[in-house]
Amino acid sequence: MQKITNSSEETKGLAQDFAKKLTGGEIIALFGDLGSGKTTFVQGLARGLCVKERVTSPTFVILNLHKAKKGLKLAHFDLYRISGPEEFEMIGASDYLGKKNIISVIEWPEKVEPQAESAEASRMKHGRIVRVKYRERRRTKKLLPKETIWINFEHIDENKRKITFKNENQRNKS
Numbered sequence: 786m787q788k789i790t791n792s793s794e795e796t797k798g799l800a801q802d803f804a805k806k807l808t809g810g811e812i813i814a815l816f817g818d819l820g821s822g823k824t825t826f827v828q829g830l831a832r833g834l835c836v837k838e839r840v841t842s843p844t845f846v847i848l849n850l851h852k853a854k855k856g857l858k859l860a861h862f863d864l865y866r867i868s869g870p871e872e873f874e875m876i877g878a879s880d881y882l883g884k885k886n887i888i889s890v891i892e893w894p895e896k897v898e899p900q901a902e903s904a905e906a907s908r909m910k911h912g913r914i915v916r917v918k919y920r921e922r923r924r925t926k927k928l929l930p931k932e933t934i935w936i937n938f939e940h941i942d943e944n945k946r947k948i949t950f951k952n953e954n955q956r957n958k959s
């Protein structure tokens with residue numbers, strides 16, 4: 786499913802509608818450029834889930850846990866500054882992800898699960914550039930299970946964003 790929104794309020798509305806379908810245990814991965822509307826979407830989710838606190842973009846905090854309706858919690862991860870999958874595990878990600886009363890939403894999921902095309906990196910060794918495969922790849926797969934809902938955010942112009950809901954197989958395609 787793909788939607789174009791024309792304002793941040795529309796993006797929040799879309800998220801608020803989407804929140805109605807959530808019952809707990811979902812893992813939602815929001816990926817896309819800086820400023821493309823991921824945190825804005827989380828604010829809409831929070832509204833749909835009756836979260837009372839303000840949802841902000843946590844610059845130095847990786848996880849914000851919010852109380853939501855019906856005994857649910859919204860776990861808002863922002864992995865922009867995380868060093869890698871190990872740190873994600875160290876902060877106790879597995880205590881939250883997929884737990885039945887917790888809805889997990891993750892900004893910058895790419896930081897812990899490189900997409901297929903970035904699964905190799907260049908590294909300097911003895912003055913030469915070599916291709917290195919990510920060793921963590923198989924293990925990080927388990928951090929974000931195949932049930933993860935992937936939502937892509939694209940900046941179209943100042944107030945327009947393209948928001949695409951994808952499943953595991955579609956997420957590397959545009």
Ligand SMILES: Nc1ncnc2c1ncn2[C@@H]1O[C@H](COP(=O)(O)OP(=O)(O)OP(=O)(O)O)[C@@H](O)[C@H]1O
Pocket residue numbers: 790791792793794795796817818819820821822823824825826842892938943944945946
């Ligand atoms: N249609 C739209 N949807 C969402 N945000 C919009 C839209 N139009 C304009 N904006 C503005 O774009 C900015 C989006 O910022 P936001 O923090 O949500 O992005 P982000 O993807 O979380 O960025 P980051 O990668 O830095 O975390 C806000 O200032 C918001 O007001």
Ligand SMILES: [Mg+2]
Pocket residue numbers: 823824825842863892
């Ligand atoms: Mg953000």
